[in-house]
Amino acid sequence: MSDHVERFDVPGGAGGGRPPQRDFPLIFERGAPGRRAARPPLTEGAPLAELLGEDALRAAPPRLPEVAELDLVRHYTQLAHRQFSIDGNFYPLGSCTMKYNPKLHEDAAERFLDLHPYQDPDHAQGILELLHGLQHDLATITGMDAMSLQPAAGAHGELTGILMIRAYHEANGEGEQRRVVICPDGAHGTNPATASMAGYDVVEVPTGPDGEVDLAAFEAALGPHTAAVMLTNPNTLGIFETRILRMAEAAHAAGAQLYYDGANLNAVVGRARPGDMGFDVVHLNLHKTFTTPHGGGGPGTGPVGVKAHLAPYLPVPLVQRLGERFVLEGERPTSVGRMRSFYGNVGNLVRAYAYIRTLGAEGLRRVASMAVLNANYLRTRMKEAGFTVAYDRVNMHEFVAQPPAGLRTLDIAKALLDYGVHPMTVYFPLIVKEAMMVEPTETESLETLDAYAAVLADVVARAAADPAYLAGAPRHTPVRRLDETAAARKPILRYGFAER
């Protein structure tokens, strides 16, 4: 049954057999007292007790690993082999935009490593020019008037944006009155969490049967208490909010500001701009649309863009151009303040800059077109494999599917692991039962998508033939299904050294 279906290597896997029973060692379980790898330059001098006072010093050293360099290398190399990655295989997580991270960007970033944020600005004109250029490019791409590169992640950008909206309403004397933020029920969890952190209450509006925000409910929810509306477009179902211009008008008429969550920009980058849709504030996820590395969970980067009326509230500092010089401008009396130290995740900002300069406008347009093409192609192939599509219509860069009757999303996800591919996002958005959110991105070839669909078909067929098959998956990964209940009930969050 499965002979024709291509199986890929499972990272750290057992090549079709059982994984070894033994525990993979922690770094603390390797090495021996007195061993070491790296040796820093040594400095002679007075003992620290003399320079700092005995009372300031710690009595016993921290229990860090003592390993020789080769053992260090083997440990972290073997650990890397136990890790799934984009470089390894297909990773179609919805709304994560797991596109290829170009190696060229690593070369680009290497040129700007040894820069201190407080070095003389006259001797940092190159990096400042780059950041200024990126501010301009991102503003152009999003159709906004000004950009801050400061936020460290999408959620951080969201907080920045909502705080700016709050400052705007306060400045207009409506801060007390406008206490509510509207989010669709399909919104990513960061949206209501951000609103709470900014001191707002959250009101949810429902998604209609067409997969778009219910316009009547939306308009009814708007009022003098509304501070902001947070939307993603296309939304978390991968569907473009076709009534966005009307929604923007309604929100503005009610005196509210419109916030764009840029998580799904890959669907329209280069082809449509949130600024043109009527949004007042935008955050971008450079680690999604602009392919800065996900790094196993971060660092991300979440620059935020605004229309002119909100520019006075941008966080400081911004990179400005004064004639031929670039400066970090920190004088902005109505700024919401600083969101973090220094200027932003510059290492990743350099990578995003390199990407935009490589693609240009035409390249970005192609990204969106092919992202949407690939998603619709995979949607079609998944339907052929027996999956239901929650809102079965032309979608954008992602879509939400459901498993065939009787099968659970969780079990299918675990079965996929044995084929060496990665499951899609599971159980999000919350408004679809047994949701499977799929985003292939534009950097995948059609053959990769075909292979994935074939794997899915095979999983379905095997599940039909053997009901116990799915429950026992995965079988060939380095570890199998985990006891997450025990992990939460009796948390063990650090290594237990033998008591000293």
Next chain:
Amino acid sequence: MNTPDHLRYTPSHEWATEPDDGVVTVGITDFAQDQLGDVVFVELPEVGRQLAAGEAAAVVESVKTASDIYAPVGGEVVEVNQALLDAPEAINTDAYGEGWLFRLRVADGAAGNARLDAAGYRAVAEEG
């Protein structure tokens, strides 16, 4: 579905005893614990806290979700089930007994949301 007849229920899946010398015991139903999955942690209200009927009083956490528990009737928290802090699984294994959450001293005739009897609750739960 296990729904003892001697208890009162809310549509949000809490159960409450009839007042015994002015004190009502509150927990979550067997249906609710099944939906939540393995309970890993419980956040209980402070003793002495005044709760209004329908106010969020406690949080029951499983691995994949966290549910607010609402006071079925207004009153003052007089006791909480400390044993749950070490053994939250009691909610899964004995939702109506060892899995009780907290006790309230209720004012006479206090309005409450525990209007459903066992049959009424079963109907609500099956529908949703």
Next chain:
Amino acid sequence: MPYVPHSDEDVRRALATIGVEDLDALFADVPHEILDPPLDLAAPMDEVTLLAHLDALAAKDQQGVPTFLGGGVRRHFIPAVTPRLALQSEFVTAYTPYQPEVAQGVLQATFEFQTMMSELTGLPIANASLYDGASAVAEAALLAVRQTRREAVLVSRGAHPETREVLQTYLWPLGIDVEVVDLDPTLTTPVPTVGDHVAALIVQHPNHLGYLEAMPAMAAAAHAAGALAIAVVDPLSLAVLREPGRYGADIAVGDGQVLGVPMQFGGPAFGFMVVTEPLLRQLPGRLVGQTTDVDGRRAFVLTLQAREQHIRRGKAKSNICSNHQLAALLATVNMAALGPAGLREMAEGTVRRAHQLAAALRDDGGDMAENGRFFAEFVLRTRQDGATVRRRLAERGLRAGVPLPAEYGLGDGVILAATELITDADIAALAGALHDIGELGAGASRPAEEVGA
């Protein structure tokens, strides 16, 4: 077109499979009036052109010279093995480990990170990292507010000015007051009387000017009022300085750049937060825990996720959705490469070079506002303003001198730093350059009574 594999034939085949006429059909939902606007972006560059362009930009920046700058970022020794291991492509191009069976690499490395941060700080529970030190301080303050239900925090002026700005940004929307304790003439924080409206006392150690604070007394003062003691610490200093867990801190936070992350003009590095057991449920950010799989193998998994935004949504402890995993991994590998001995040697080198520099400047009449014990940094008062001093030193091939902020009331000056990478020749060069620009030598020093006035 780079990175996008589709040929015309691929596009034709895909459109046919989908059952639409052309690509436009796939964008039919986008209002035509906003579709395909012209974009004012530079023409695309090929690889060679791009790298030449970046080289030209980098040529305008001063890199690879002796560096005496601190203020939260320092240039330390990073062994070659550290980036080669941490930046393997499996770690770089992985996502958040939501499918733990194929993510034991990231999950175990994070568990190792949590353990190492716990060891450094002497507190039991570390999260998987936050964005940076400043936002970590803000998150710690919010934690204290949630835990104590009080509405103010007290922070020393010795905390980095940018940290205090970020603290304000995060706390203002929730109506939490931020009160500041000024430094005394010793350039350290006098132990304050903490009011019972205060959720936390926040003290940075070493402080922004470089000086060590009386941390045990600070913690005691906080606890006497029922407030939490938050220590903002330099993690490299903890290789030698007393751990926060040993002097009563409830929370230790700070920035991890000095543990093995390149400076990169200020980011990305990572923030860390380590707490006592009772604060576990309030801890923001990701946590990796140990468990077993169905066959009894030890394994690691994201845990206690019910605190986080994707479950708790509006009631989450924070909106934070990510951690700075790759930067934390650099630190993890680096700490394993150095071990306790190597980390101690780096800290010792840092302290000794900083003191050696201070002595050299003092010997040449330098006006040292030196009244306290310092770790890696100290204040030199100057005749010219700090930014001018820094620029003139840069012109002489040295990166030195963070301008002394006006809020400390010390007049003009610079904060100088040293690390184990500084050599005798570097120190001589800086002393010589400072002398040349008139900041040292006869006539440069000021009467003693002006210091700290």
